[in-house]
Amino acid sequence: METIKQFENEPQPKDTSKEFLAMDVFEFLDFIRTQKNEPALSIIIDWIDEATAKRLKAFLESKSPGQKRYATIRATEEQYNQALNVFASGVKWKKVE
Numbered sequence: 321m322e323t324i325k326q327f328e329n330e331p332q333p334k335d336t337s338k339e340f341l342a343m344d345v346f347e348f349l350d351f352i353r354t355q356k357n358e359p360a361l362s363i364i365i366d367w368i369d370e371a372t373a374k375r376l377k378a379f380l381e382s383k384s385p386g387q388k389r390y391a392t393i394r395a396t397e398e399q400y401n402q403a404l405n406v407f408a409s410g411v412k413w414k415k416v417e
Contacts, residue, residue, distance in 0.1 A: 333360035333390055341365060345375065352379070360388040364414075367395035373403040373411065380410050 339351050340363045355361060361383075363376060376391045383389045392412040393399075400413050407413050 330388075331359045333362035333388065334358045335364070336361050337363045337365055340376075340379070352382075356384040356387065358387065360390070362390040362392075364392045365394070366416075367393055367399040370403050370406075373406040376411050377406045377409050 334355065336352070336355070340348055343351060352361075363379060365372070365376070367373070373393060376393065380389050380391050390412070391410070392414050393407075394414045394416050396416055400407060400415070
């Protein structure tokens with residue numbers, strides 16, 4: 321019961337999907353540095369290419385201490401198979417047809 325209570329009290333992550341898609345790599349890194357006090361960040365995008373998937377993986381791996389990050393890519397099974405290591409590293413896959 322205590323675990324459920326803790327889960328319910330977790331803050332809703334701030335969605336940074338629009339910034340991720342609109343900014344180049346360095347602009348996005350600068351933006352993320354300004355979000356270091358946010359308790360949780362998330363990105364949910366449609367599949368673009370393997371390079372973008374790797375950027376999302378880097379987003380997960382470069383979090384500030386104490387910050388939670390979530391990343392999801394909506395992709396077909398074929399696209400999923402192009403970046404297996406990205407999905408194995410914590411980026412979630414939402415299957416689309």
